């Protein structure tokens with residue numbers, strides 16, 4: 239049986255949710271990743287260090303017995319986040335980033351930032367305390383077409399932000415366009431980017447052609463085939479400022495399969511396997527380790543993993559639904575197969 243062993247990967251963009259769903263979600267990531275940057279877009283959003291600290295305790299308690307999975311926490315930035323809250327967050331040692339959601343851009347972003355210029359003091363404090371600013375990079379004005387919102391954000395918001403704050407380390411999350419790939423390549427060393435498995439493997443036909451597929455709907459929305467190809471090229475290029483961030487974003491089946499279904503794709507149960515599939519398609523499996531296990535840690539200034547993860551080439555069938563608190567959730571590829579399995583995964587079931 240063919241196997242692939244890499245330094246244990248980390249997930250630099252992950253949603254774990256809270257409450258009864260948390261334990262149903264966290265074990266999938268804990269089985270695959272050593273660490274993950276945990277998103278703060280809960281209801282209510284985690285706008286204080288105390289709220290983030292309490293959430294971290296709930297995550298640690300929800301891990302499977304014996305797991306050493308390490309949640310790297312983030313603070314939710316608002317128009318009114320004081321510089322001293324950033325200082326307090328940095329002092330914890332477990333908050334590594336501050337998350338900027340443009341108000342109204344995505345799930346639970348209503349308390350996000352309405353005008354970046356209101357945040358200059360907080361942004362200066364993020365740089366001063368050596369935290370990272372993570373960005374959902376889309377504008378939200380209703381007159382901007384949903385397929386253009388990322389590209390417009392780069393010109394109107396990100397370029398000026400990088401100019402105004404010359405020591406700020408920024409991660410542009412979940413890249414979706416060739417334009418964004420070029421922007422990151424041409425950007426400064428302090429600009430990194432994450433790429434999701436769905437944006438490496440799918441384009442907007444997978445969302446809209448032959449019927450509308452709510453489980454392929456996420457934000458930023460899937461783009462054209464040329465964009466997918468550019469993302470795959472960037473991820474497999476060995477460029478150290480592109481790294482893994484799944485953006486696994488669980489929502490109950492009923493919230494997705496609705497007349498107004500919400501955004502987010504649940505990939506945690508097959509996340510590293512999907513990346514292996516994408517890298518293999520590009521003939522670049524030998525580049526997976528850099529993208530998945532080295533470059534993100536280097537960018538965040540954290541040590542690389544010392545243990546490993548082994549995948550085997552053994553097809554596995556995904557169930558139609560999985561438990562999600564008192565509801566059910568539909569993972570990506572539900573009812574379909576993935577060609578890779580974890581070498582030591584009790585949940586592996588041959589297809």
Ligand SMILES: NC(=O)N[C@@H](CC(=O)O)C(=O)O
Pocket residue numbers: 253279344345374455456457458485487488501502503
């Ligand atoms: N990506 C998504 O479509 N949804 C995310 C939010 C986000 O990362 O934008 C979620 O929290 O559900």
Ligand SMILES: [Zn+2]
Pocket residue numbers: 344373374375411412457458
């Ligand atoms: Zn986002």
Ligand SMILES: [Zn+2]
Pocket residue numbers: 251252253277485487
């Ligand atoms: Zn996200």
